[in-house]
Amino acid sequence: MENLIEIDNLSFSRSGRLIYDNISLRIQKGKTTAIMGPSGIGKTTMLRLMGGQLKPDSGDIKFKGESIPNMRRKRLFEVRRQMSMLFQSGALFTDMSVFDNIAFPLREHTNLTEDLINTVVQLKLQAVGLRGAAHLMPSELSGGMARRAALARAIALDPELIMYDEPFAGQDPISMGVLVKLIKALNDALKLTSVVVTHDVTEVLTIADYIYILAEKKIIGSGTPAEIKNSDSPLVQQFLQGLADGPVPFHYPAGDIRQAFLGSSL
């Protein structure tokens, strides 16, 4: 199977804190790959590294065999036209209507006439079920609608790769169901390669073809959803079952509580 993205021996640190320690992973073309892990582990950072917004300390990230960290800015911008990202907040432009938000990448990167742009935008909005909301401003949308509008914008230029940053976070069950259906349908219909960063276990197990679980600066488990479910790693099982305590401790590292309360008289 051909890989769209290959990450080799990647290490990354920010403000002196090590986020990734020598990790390698593969994103297969045409598949949905999920990157899971506890909050604060740097899952979004992984997407930013793939998109070339951050540079690794060491190691390489290849998109179609081309090294992203070593690309010149102009080439990076060319490559980014083939990828797209759905941000957690949606990141819609607040001074533009939903229609103009989706038309934005088309107006920036194509020479299509306004008639054609109108047709494409209507089609994209129809795909996410928001054709009737084209005239609304982002502030008038609910959280789920904003994310769907952002999704329509993300697929406006028909990218090869789409990166989802916590697409299900803070969604009600109906919105979550809609997003799961959309991600799956778009992946199948448009033959996209998807990378989903999330910690919503149930949803991911239904849409992912392959899963990586990140914790403690490393990949602690990877495989198909079935392999992950049957993993014998206690860390993976703690994450899947949502146990409060385990290899990832409940308590943030601290001294002995008796020492803290009773001081040196202990």
Added chain:
Amino acid sequence: MNWLASIGALTIAKMGSFGRATLMLLGAIIAKPQFIKNTPLTIMQIYVVGVQSLLIIVVSGLFIGMVMALQGYTILVSYGAEGSLGPMVALSLLRELGPVVTALLFAGRAGSALTAEIGLMKTTEQLSSLEMMAVDPLRRIIAPRFWAGMISMPMLTLIFSAVGILGGHVVGVDWLGVDSGSYWSIMQATVDWDKDVMNGVIKSAVFGFVIVWIATYKGYDSIPTSEGISKATTQTVVYSSLAVLGLDFVLTALMFGIE
């Protein structure tokens, strides 16, 4: 030796910040011009930073001109020189008060708004999403705001000075009885186009450059939290005001100090 290390660390941090600000500015303004795409964006920003600042500029200009005439008259009349009220008001406004007060008001009204807007765009990931859409935020967001500020500031300064001169006329001529003919004719004879009007315009262009540079950089470099944006907005107003006052002295010395 800790204090020495602190001074060193602060210097390195400030120089780093200055370097990043310069890179941001160069990235925004040194590029192949895209007139068709950028002109409407710049016009839109001229409306936001320039036209929407008009009210505060006009009202301030009017009152400052009126106060200048009132103060000037009480001094000049004791020498029987109240006929020179016109040039006194005009020269003070064109050379100093126009550019400086407009710049201070512009920093408070438009500079702070620019910083907050760009900072919030960063917080809500709009700048990141532009980058991921292969649109350079420096050219799409920073450049139009920069040029709009550069164009608006001299215009606002001229409007401020013109309204101030009219305010001086209202108080000096209409209220205190200075002869209208001498108010205008002595002003016309005294004010020099290059030395007074154009030097004021040059000053305001320099102030505009500094204010929008500081404002856009502080927004672009802000920490994407509510506290970070609040701090960046405050810094924009403080740094811009200090820079304007400091530069005013330097420019005045260069323009008028060496005869």
